[in-house]
Amino acid sequence: MAIEFSERIRRIPTYPAAGGYAQQEPLVRLASNESPFEPLPAVRAAIDRALSSLNRYPDPTNSLLRRRLSERYGVPAERIAIGNGSCDILLAAGEALLEPGAEVLYAWPSFSVYPHLAAASGARAVTVGLDERECHDLEAMARELTVATRLVLVCNPNNPTSTAIPLADIAAFLQEVPPHVCVILDEAYCEFNLLEDPDASIELLDAHPNLALLRTFSKVHGLCGLRVGFALCGSAELPPALDQVRQPFFCNALAQAAALEALEHQDTVEERVARTVAERISMDERLRALGLRAADSQANFCWVQLGEERDEEEIMRGLAERGVLVRAGSALGSPTPALRVTYGLPEENRRFLDALAEVLEPAATR
Numbered sequence: 001m002a003i004e005f006s007e008r009i010r011r012i013p014t015y016p017a018a019g020g021y022a023q024q025e026p027l028v029r030l031a032s033n034e035s036p037f038e039p040l041p042a043v044r045a046a047i048d049r050a051l052s053s054l055n056r057y058p059d060p061t062n063s064l065l066r067r068r069l070s071e072r073y074g075v076p077a078e079r080i081a082i083g084n085g086s087c088d089i090l091l092a093a094g095e096a097l098l099e100p101g102a103e104v105l106y107a108w109p110s111f112s113v114y115p116h117l118a119a120a121s122g123a124r125a126v127t128v129g130l131d132e133r134e135c136h137d138l139e140a141m142a143r144e145l146t147v148a149t150r151l152v153l154v155c156n157p158n159n160p161t162s163t164a165i166p167l168a169d170i171a172a173f174l175q176e177v178p179p180h181v182c183v184i185l186d187e188a189y190c191e192f193n194l195l196e197d198p199d200a201s202i203e204l205l206d207a208h209p210n211l212a213l214l215r216t217f218s219k220v221h222g223l224c225g226l227r228v229g230f231a232l233c234g235s236a237e238l239p240p241a242l243d244q245v246r247q248p249f250f251c252n253a254l255a256q257a258a259a260l261e262a263l264e265h266q267d268t269v270e271e272r273v274a275r276t277v278a279e280r281i282s283m284d285e286r287l288r289a290l291g292l293r294a295a296d297s298q299a300n301f302c303w304v305q306l307g308e309e310r311d312e313e314e315i316m317r318g319l320a321e322r323g324v325l326v327r328a329g330s331a332l333g334s335p336t337p338a339l340r341v342t343y344g345l346p347e348e349n350r351r352f353l354d355a356l357a358e359v360l361e362p363a364a365t366r
């Protein structure tokens with residue numbers, strides 16, 4: 001007899017996992033917006049020191065990490081939530097805020113975890129298309145606010161399209177949102193955004209207690225293998241509600257230790273951002289030389305339109321055969337053939353571009 005599952009299991013979409021995890025040979029992994037840089041020696045040392053107390057549960061209140069984040073960002077510790085990755089905070093927000101009859105509003109295409117929130121809670125997902133530059137259309141989103149709206153998700157810079165919108169536009173949008181509606185500004189890639197000081201959005205928290213800024217150690221800090229993220233919140237009401245719907249000890253001891261140490265290395269973060277931005281500029285030029293256009297990236301990845309006549313699946317296959325893993329746009333909600341490509345090390349990017357040139361050749365020469 002087949003197992004009988006709950007109704008939500010039929011609703012919840014499966015997260016589009018990247019391929020290649022079972023492969024042994026060296027691959028160019030540009031599919032998950034990871035950092036190409038290895039963990040810092042000091043972070044590895046901190047993890048090493050934490051190993052000897054793995055017989056103890058981690059601090060369930062993440063007190064040291066929240067205190068250090070509070071010092072770093074100037075937000076009181078009681079307004080900081082920690083997560084087992086920032087996805088954990090997103091899913092907890094869905095559980096704490098949504099229910100049947102409520103609405104969650106977000107742009108699409110955007111982060112592939114967002115549809116999970118409505119599906120898991122039974123709330124209605126209201127999605128708004130991006131504008132012609134593949135940016136959030138906040139004016140159109142404001143028009144979709146209703147009495148049922150409980151949660152708004154704004155991803156800036158946006159995954160998968162890499163584009164960012166000016167903070168002034170976000171500030172204007174927040175004026176339109178009623179104060180009882182929670183707004184999560186997902187800033188997983190904010191350190192790579194050259195349009196804005198990554199810390200400028202923190203000032204919005206004073207005027208908007210309903211706002212939460214979602215940050216992560218997974219991207220610029222390169223610790224996605226450990227799973228740790230955080231939210232800087234406008235109100236002290238949100239963090240305990242997020243904790244209420246989760247298991248205790250959601251952030252493991254090694255993750256807490258590593259995150260604490262990572263915060264001490266702002267200089268390295270800036271150096272790595274500079275190296276990524278250099279690759280961003282160079283990759284943009286070389287894609288254009290191939291006759292392709294990427295959206296205006298403010299992140300550690302690019303979003304490349306392949307053109308209507310091209311076969312996205314065939315291009316993905318051709319790249320994979322050459323040992324290069326990227327993401328297919330169609331799996332991330334793109335209505336047109338597209339690729340999402342993480343900027344890797346210079347050598348990895350060169351391998352991607354060489355492989356892409358080979359794969360495109362038949363169409364390009366005709």
Ligand SMILES: *Cc1c(COP(=O)(O)O)cnc(C)c1O
Binds near residue numbers: 085111215218
């Ligand atoms: C990668 C990413 C995250 C971070 O996920 P973690 O759970 O912190 O690893 C959050 N939001 C967006 C838009 C992302 O792309």
